[in-house]
Amino acid sequence: MSVVGVAVALVVGAVVGLTGAGGAIIAVPALVYLVGLDPEDAVPTSLIVVGLSSLAGLLPRRHVGINWRLVAVLGAAGIPASWAGAAVAERLDPDVLMLFFAGMMVLAAVRMLLASRVGAAARTARPPGESPAGESPEAAIRGMLVRGLTVGLVVGFLTGMLGVGGGFLLIPALTLILRVGMQQAVGISLAVIAINSASGFAAHLPGLTMDWALTLSFAAVAVIASLAAGRLSRRLNERVVSRAFAVLILLVAAWVAASSLPSVISGRAL
Template identity: 60%
Template sequence: MVLIGLAGGLLVGTVVGLVGAGGAIIAVPALVYVVGLSPEEAVPTSLVVVGLASIAGAIPRLRSDVSWPLVLIIGLAGIPASWAGAAAGSLLDPDWLMLIFAGIMIVAGLRMLSVSRPSGRPPTASSARNRGTLALRGIPTGLAVGFLTGMLGVGGGFLIIPALTLLLGLPIPRAVGTSLVIISINSASGFAAHLEDLSIDWALTASFAAAAMAASLTAARAAHRLDDAVVGRVFAVMIFAVALGVLLQTVPALLRQEPAPPEAPAPQAQQAPQTQPAGISASLTVSRLSIGERSVNLVISNGTETDLEITAAALDSPWYTGPAPWVPADGDGTTVRPGGRVALPAALPAAVCAGGTDPSGADSSGDNAASVRLTLGDGSTHSVAAPDPYSSLAGVHGQDCLQQAVDEVAVIALPAGLGVSEDGRSTVISVAVTPTGGDGSLTVDAIGTTTLITEAPGKPWPRQVEISGNDAPSVLELHIVPMRCDVHALAEDKVGTRLPLEIEAGGYRGQVRLEPPPEFTAAVYEFVRSACTQ
């Protein structure tokens, strides 16, 4: 993991130090597709790395190659925009997020090519001194760059550099120095916008950032000896290649996705106490770290001026057969300070499903008339409305209903071990399909790869498999090879042995991840270690 971080940091820092842009264009895809982080983890990690690399690259340029009026205009405009971008990014599917990133990369490559060619007009001193021109052209640039910084983890230098050179007439060296300072500001603001639900590997980030800062400082000192046009063209070709790789990863996944089933009216909500104390609010989220767990976080905020002592809590929702209780780990409850908040994990009961429709009558905002019952330290019980702003509970409920529909047709299970390997570099997973004997049916549209395993070359996995409830038991054979062989793959694995199946059943369509028995997980880890040393 540390070696990968060092190598990635050297590449990112060199690019940032030379051209004043583009570090995140390389960092985010590397963190997602090489290291194996999710986009949600890669974006804040990239902001730390690129921000620190930009500071290092700016140091040799601070005296003569920074336009501080433009730093002020573009940097200040980007701060609120980065928060808006972070909010927008949290609403996007990770595959769509990476697809947008690929589009931005293509734009970045085209921009770098345009900067590497003569603009056809020399810079004018009057345009650089005109404050009205600076504001008119700098503020929209700052807003666009800040939004992309918060949403995608990019510093925005690929937009800043063309704007500074083509629109505001700055020479390339001064544009690079100004861009680096702006990127530092935007990265700090974008990272702050992700603090609320931060998920980051600090060991990886530290190694990545240290190498990036050293490389950026060195490259910045050597930049004046290199031809700007040649550097720009080489960088453009590099990011075109990375964009192509991202497209090849995301487009097939998006094509397999189906729209969510329509919603329909449903049963009446469960009864709960009707008093809501002033200053206390609740919302629902699902932790990205709760892989394979059927739980939801009850986020309680204390807007009062006194401590809030919570001894018990439960979620009431018409989507589930009963309340979802929070059980205190120590049995003593928890205390929330004034202005603070706490996330209480609640285990979900069985879902109420209606054959492909939403039983709650929820609207597009994810509101399903859910509420949280709180028992306070004084013994009083209160009901607090619990909105679901990011459709977190809606997503879990959809998965629950799909799983119910699948279980009514067949039990699909991973084995306790792996098949015999002929050459040590590949092996076979025998997925057991045991029909339940009912009249229903389902279709396995596709079986997805994981962060650890993928299809063996020339031996594609089964697709469009029809399974009926009265079929005989069968086996799906998957010939596998390791997806990647870096140390980080096994050390930080969370979903590498949970095989994703794209399934349509009972009017529902979506992804079901097969839960691996411990023996299967151990066998996969041992296979990956062995195959990667062949």
């Protein structure tokens, strides 16, 4: 693996370990434009790397009391949705797929820039399933289940189609919609990303050809970076990290769009 590849793997792993999200947002365009993979190879490669990095990032956070029932709901919804997303990706031109990716990167950056609002919501969050005033516990559980299934379907579809773990959507969804505290939300996000990544990769297996030596070496570096970043995350200012990463994502999104848009406009991608 080249020096550029090592640098990209370190960044991807560090992002996953620090934020519980976002690694694939930069992994796919980096694999395409810096490492030189085709998008159809970059997506499954990204799923392996981000899935393993998420498992590694989960280890330092296992003490936060992760709600495994909620993980199961999100994962169960995400598995079939990831297969549907992979089927859609096979029918899209690579340049169109990368433009979709640029759009999702912008959404991720906006989410990061609004992290202070998410953090405020998390500080007042209730445990999943705890009923608000005037609502029965049964109704609260049903509502959480419906919202969890909806979030799981959306995130799973994007995982299969774009090769992203979906953490940049999961974190705000868990804190704002499912009312999970931030620390537990990161742990749940990492667990669901690992499940969705495994399912999404399985959906890409038929006819898959990829450079396994590159993929496994890339994943190994990313896992080491994720473990180190997960331990470091408690000492860093979460808001500063989120905003810095948001700026990086916006820059990469502009780069991806500038690289893919000309061929789409010319009609070669349609």
